[in-house]
Amino acid sequence: MVNKIRVAVVGAGISGLTFSRELSDGFSVTIFEKANRPGGRVTSKVINGADLDYGAQFFTAKTPEFQAMVSEMESKSVIESWQGHFIEFDHKAICSERDWDETHPHYVGTPNMSALSEWMADSLDIDYQTTVTHMERKANIWHLYEGDSELGQFDSVVLTMPPKQACDLLPTEHVFHSVLSKIKMRACFALRVVLNEDIDLGFNAALVRNHDISWISKNSSKPKRTGAPSIVVHATNAWADAHLNDDLEQVEKHMLGCLYDITGLPVTAIASSDVKKWEFANAPKRPGSGFLLDHAGGIAVCGDSLVHGRIESAFTSGKQLAKTITHEFETT
């Protein structure tokens, strides 16, 4: 029997899950994920009876490869097209509105965004609540550690987290540092609001320009949502970058003020609210192959930061890396 190539994937976000699903049978893959769930920035949480998506809000599918997986997920009721009323605000003024429909579908997981990553993670070998803190290469073998405990020995390692976190794990002199250190991820704050009663905002989703917030969604109006009515608001990347270290209570107060400024939502309608900080939320568009591969060194990096800050980009990055590694394996 031929020994399989042992690959450690660090991170069970969309890129890590895609990479692991796509790698051929010649590889044995172990995923290490510091959280207790898959999905990374695609995540949901039940707060005060409301199931809130507080990372990625929806996604589109432009490439045939992603469309193929989207069709499969749709047929299995993992996702659904969100046919909401969409408004664009310029500061407080409505500058355009339309209904999202089947012509350019905007997909969401059902009953929440986490459904997407849970479906992708099914049948993969994932060690949750395991943070890779450092790694060393000895005699062409990677040794991964969480503190003093060795997690395992591997022929190759794939890092799938945002660039700053990947740099923390890479050997100091590695050539990837020069590429990754130039990618500047932008921050975001997500305000999670649970309502006392179902209030009509006049839209399901809104993009806001020229304000400190960029996005408002009536989260509970997405398909197959049960539970308490809820709203999710995102700060602009610029405001979040500038206020990254502010007290979260102040951030919450400011974002509630912005929400009121645009929608007039009365404080009495709010049952509870809180804020989640995303330090590495969004990645600018980047040309290139969508991954970094050091074949001789047995190490690779993939993730949205090497393409664009979108679910589809994270998928593309993981998929392209898996295809390249599989092809090299099959032709050598």
Ligand SMILES: Cc1cc2nc3c(=O)[nH]c(=O)nc-3n(C[C@H](O)[C@H](O)[C@H](O)COP(=O)(O)OP(=O)(O)OC[C@H]3O[C@@H](n4cnc5c(N)ncnc54)[C@H](O)[C@@H]3O)c2cc1C
């Ligand atoms: C607020 C917000 C809103 C967004 N809105 C949208 C949207 O509407 N539509 C859209 O398409 N995209 C959106 N995005 C972007 C989208 O979520 C990302 O592009 C995508 O999820 C990135 O996936 P990834 O696998 O590249 O990275 P990640 O999701 O960041 O996955 C990396 C994983 O690595 C794990 N990890 C990190 N370090 C370690 C370690 N040392 N050991 C073990 N595990 C580790 C993390 O826990 C995480 O699970 C949004 C993102 C945010 C934050």
